[in-house]
Amino acid sequence: MSSDGKKSRTRPAFTDQEALQFHQRGRPGKLEITPTKPMATQRDLSLAYSPGVAVPVRSIAEDPDRAFDYTARGNLVAVISNGTAILGLGNLGALASKPVMEGKAVLFKRFADIDGIDLEVDTADVDAFINSVRYLGPSFGGINLEDIKAPDCFLIESQLRELLDIPVFHDDQHGTAIIAAAGLINALHLTDRKLEDLKIVCNGAGAAGIACIELVKAMGVPHNNVILCDTKGVIYQGRTEGMNQWKSAHAVPTDARTLAEALDGADVFFGVSVKGALTREMVRSMAPNPIIFAMANPDPEILPEEVAEIRDDVIIATGRSDYPNQVNNVLGFPYIFRGALDVRATAINEPMKIAAAEALAKLAREDVPDEVAAAYQGNRPRFGPEYIIPVPFDPRLISVVPPAVAKAAMESGVARHPIVDMKDYAERLSARRDPVAGSLQRIFTKVRQSPKRVVFAEGEEEAVIRAAASFVNQELGTAILIGREERIQEEAFAAGIEIRPGLEILNAAMSRRNRDYADYLYAKLQRKGMLWRDCQRMVNQDRNFFGALMVALGDADAMVTGVTRNYSVALEAVRRVIDPKPGHTMIGLSMVLSRGRTVLVADTAVHDDPSAANLADIAEEAAHVARRLGYEPRVAMLTYASFGHPPGERASRVQEAVRILDSRRLDFEYDGEMSADVALNQEIMRSAYPFCRLSGPANVLIMPTFDAASIATKTLQELGGSMVLGPLLVGLDKPVQIVPFGAKDSDIVNLAAVAAYGIT
Ligand SMILES: NC(=O)C1=CN([C@@H]2O[C@H](COP(=O)(O)OP(=O)(O)OC[C@H]3O[C@@H](n4cnc5c(N)ncnc54)[C@H](OP(=O)(O)O)[C@@H]3O)[C@@H](O)[C@H]2O)C=CC1
Ligand SMILES: CC(=O)C(=O)O
Numbered sequence: 001m002s003s004d005g006k007k008s009r010t011r012p013a014f015t016d017q018e019a020l021q022f023h024q025r026g027r028p029g030k031l032e033i034t035p036t037k038p039m040a041t042q043r044d045l046s047l048a049y050s051p052g053v054a055v056p057v058r059s060i061a062e063d064p065d066r067a068f069d070y071t072a073r074g075n076l077v078a079v080i081s082n083g084t085a086i087l088g089l090g091n092l093g094a095l096a097s098k099p100v101m102e103g104k105a106v107l108f109k110r111f112a113d114i115d116g117i118d119l120e121v122d123t124a125d126v127d128a129f130i131n132s133v134r135y136l137g138p139s140f141g142g143i144n145l146e147d148i149k150a151p152d153c154f155l156i157e158s159q160l161r162e163l164l165d166i167p168v169f170h171d172d173q174h175g176t177a178i179i180a181a182a183g184l185i186n187a188l189h190l191t192d193r194k195l196e197d198l199k200i201v202c203n204g205a206g207a208a209g210i211a212c213i214e215l216v217k218a219m220g221v222p223h224n225n226v227i228l229c230d231t232k233g234v235i236y237q238g239r240t241e242g243m244n245q246w247k248s249a250h251a252v253p254t255d256a257r258t259l260a261e262a263l264d265g266a267d268v269f270f271g272v273s274v275k276g277a278l279t280r281e282m283v284r285s286m287a288p289n290p291i292i293f294a295m296a297n298p299d300p301e302i303l304p305e306e307v308a309e310i311r312d313d314v315i316i317a318t319g320r321s322d323y324p325n326q327v328n329n330v331l332g333f334p335y336i337f338r339g340a341l342d343v344r345a346t347a348i349n350e351p352m353k354i355a356a357a358e359a360l361a362k363l364a365r366e367d368v369p370d371e372v373a374a375a376y377q378g379n380r381p382r383f384g385p386e387y388i389i390p391v392p393f394d395p396r397l398i399s400v401v402p403p404a405v406a407k408a409a410m411e412s413g414v415a416r417h418p419i420v421d422m423k424d425y426a427e428r429l430s431a432r433r434d435p436v437a438g439s440l441q442r443i444f445t446k447v448r449q450s451p452k453r454v455v456f457a458e459g460e461e462e463a464v465i466r467a468a469a470s471f472v473n474q475e476l477g478t479a480i481l482i483g484r485e486e487r488i489q490e491e492a493f494a495a496g497i498e499i500r501p502g503l504e505i506l507n508a509a510m511s512r513r514n515r516d517y518a519d520y521l522y523a524k525l526q527r528k529g530m531l532w533r534d535c536q537r538m539v540n541q542d543r544n545f546f547g548a549l550m551v552a553l554g555d556a557d558a559m560v561t562g563v564t565r566n567y568s569v570a571l572e573a574v575r576r577v578i579d580p581k582p583g584h585t586m587i588g589l590s591m592v593l594s595r596g597r598t599v600l601v602a603d604t605a606v607h608d609d610p611s612a613a614n615l616a617d618i619a620e621e622a623a624h625v626a627r628r629l630g631y632e633p634r635v636a637m638l639t640y641a642s643f644g645h646p647p648g649e650r651a652s653r654v655q656e657a658v659r660i661l662d663s664r665r666l667d668f669e670y671d672g673e674m675s676a677d678v679a680l681n682q683e684i685m686r687s688a689y690p691f692c693r694l695s696g697p698a699n700v701l702i703m704p705t706f707d708a709a710s711i712a713t714k715t716l717q718e719l720g721g722s723m724v725l726g727p728l729l730v731g732l733d734k735p736v737q738i739v740p741f742g743a744k745d746s747d748i749v750n751l752a753a754v755a756a757y758g759i760t
């Protein structure tokens with residue numbers, strides 16, 4: 001959406017090949033299991049396994065509730081499917097459903113810090129399925145059923161709910177209904193209509209369709225005002241073909257027999273059927289200000305641009321992330337389960353579902369504060385026809401929806417472990433959200449709003465061509481590959497990459513701008529031992545010089561390089577073309593993304609053995625970038641010692657850096673000298689150094705030397721399983737980023753986006 005009310009569509013396009021590569025790269029799939037306890041010594045082994053493990057075993061046998069204290073059960077949800085209705089793709093079987101189920105599991109983790117595990121049960125037989133799942137209850141805190149076709153899903157869910165004492169929730173039914181209800185509440189707000197007066201047509205009488213209309217009827221829409229349709233058309237009273245008891249319950253007296261007839265004059269269309277089921281003519285025949293939720297996945301019943309061709313008074317939502325108003329159950333299941341697990345609920349009941357729908361609807365009507373505006377596609381969203389529902393990346397969801405669900409569970413008597421302090425609970429929930437994807441997402445969203453021309457200097461490399469193609473496909477801007485056209489075309493062809501519009505190829509040796517570039521370079525280097533001839537050769541032959549000159553002279557906005565040369569060689573070329581930003585210090589800053597936490601580490605690229613004054617400058621520069629990335633900086637000046645102990649030359653240097661920072665007027669938190677464990681572990685910080693000025697664990701670590709910075713980040717990456725982005729080059733007058741030698745296409749795209757975002 002956009003503040004000027006115009007339709008804005010930011011479609012992250014990708015090719016089929018990219019989708020397959022995404023799933024294949026590294027460890028195939030999207031999930032792995034990580035232990036939470038050390039398993040390093042004989043003692044660890046004795047505690048974790050036999051004989052130590054016998055103690056919690058006996059304890060749980062005495063009191064089953066203790067399983068929540070001594071095992072992972074309380075945070076573990078099984079995502080279970082038999083693949084009989086995979087998205088809107090139909091019955092493709094249990095195995096083919098695995099990518100979706102893994103996807104749901106990672107969404108649980110990403111959005112609500114819930115450990116999800118996918119289980120694909122290879123049977124279409126209802127009783128066999130129920131029998132496979134009914135005995136698994138002790139393993140999990142909840143069961144999320146997914147993509148099971150109707151009417152089997154109704155039987156499966158209701159029987160498992162009776163058999164198990166944990167929440168059993170068929171996401172395609174209730175998740176979808178809750179989000180659709182939230183969207184409907186807000187669409188009615190905007191069009192000043194009441195539930196009692198609505199005429200609703202729902203196409204699709206399966207899991208999602210039946211649940212959606214049951215929920216809106218429970219909220220007040222009269223039974224006879226809702227017409228349900230399926231592949232045979234309208235479900236009217238007396239119909240016998242293709243019926244079941246769940247459809248019959250919603251049959252109405254009507255003369256309409258087709259979807260088109262039913263929609264004539266209707267206020268609302270719910271689509272939970274298949275791609276293309278809603279035609280332009282049907283849209284034309286609907287009542288004024290119609291509400292269309294075309295929720296089929298991956299392709300909706302009708303596309304928003306098709307609706308826009310017909311009329312401009314429609315509020316439209318789809319199940320997709322690339323249009324405004326995404327009505328998708330991803331907004332629900334992570335947060336609904338979070339709330340349910342946190343009170344150890346025995347079920348997810350109607351009051352909990354309604355509480356979730358109301359919390360979601362209310363959130364969309366609230367002002368979007370600055371800190372979350374960046375999470376939205378388009379400019380700051382305002383409640384209106386193109387913003388009736390929060391987006392999945394809204395960081396407020398985690399602290400708003402679970403408390404509403406938990407409270408409803410407590411009030412309706414299904415909470416085994418009530419929460420006493422709700423305010424404290426909401427605060428703890430915010431700390432659970434993973435800021436990593438948030439900050440990268442923010443960068444990508446901003447760049448999409450204002451696409452840039454980015455030079456990919458090493459254009460003949462396969463990883464670079466792949467990255468450039470992905471940059472263009474993601475609508476981040478124009479990618480300029482520097483290299484010989486024939487060579488790049490060959491390389492792209494061999495790798496199966498299409499050179500699409502937006503992907504430009506530029507041969508440095510044949511560019512018409514070479515003379516201007518050589519003149520510019522000569523003016524800079526003539527007193528540094530360079531002849532014009534030398535400069536011309538560098539322009540023609542060195543792609544880093546050529547790319548940096550394009551940026552320096554405004555022929556491109558940003559540049560990314562580094563795949564084929566080591567960092568310092570690439571940096572040297574760039575520095576000879578582009579000056580430091582006046583008043584700033586050039587540094588390297590790495591983003592370390594680890595276990596739900598993001599920490600910025602500096603200087604990972606430029607200062608080898610920084611002086612105290614250098615360290616103070618590095619701290620200032622890093623804090624400045626932290627703010628640009630959306631973090632409130634808490635800077636720790638690191639060394640081996642903490643606050644004077646043990647003493648030593650390096651520790652004194654860091655102490656001196658802190659004194660220099662003290663002498664400057666700074667508006668961010670910093671302290672030191674301190675060791676890494678003190679900086680990162682709040683308990684140690686508070687108990688041993690209660691005077692420390694940091695209000696929480698540090699999120700910016702200033703290392704005493706390049707050695708320490710480089711070793712720490714590389715060790716974290718190799719041994720700690722962290723994702724390290726960078727070093728980001730900070731402090732140049734123009735945005736240039738250098739990827740580590742041998743970087744993969746995904747790293748190159750990330751840094752190209754950072755460059756395009758304008759981190760300098
Ligand atoms: N946006 C979201 O969050 C969600 C979207 N969905 C989407 O909703 C759709 C249905 O999912 P689900 O309910 O789980 O699947 P089901 O298999 O349970 O139900 C599908 C229903 O769609 C009907 N249908 C199929 N084709 C047509 C057609 N051409 N015209 C009218 N009705 C048709 C079927 O009719 P019949 O009974 O005659 O076979 C059936 O009633 C999928 O596209 C899915 O991706 C689902 C869950 C969440
Ligand atoms: C979103 C979802 O669960 C579906 O389309 O099936």
Ligand SMILES: [Mg+2]
Nearest residue numbers: 087146147172
């Ligand atoms: Mg589904």
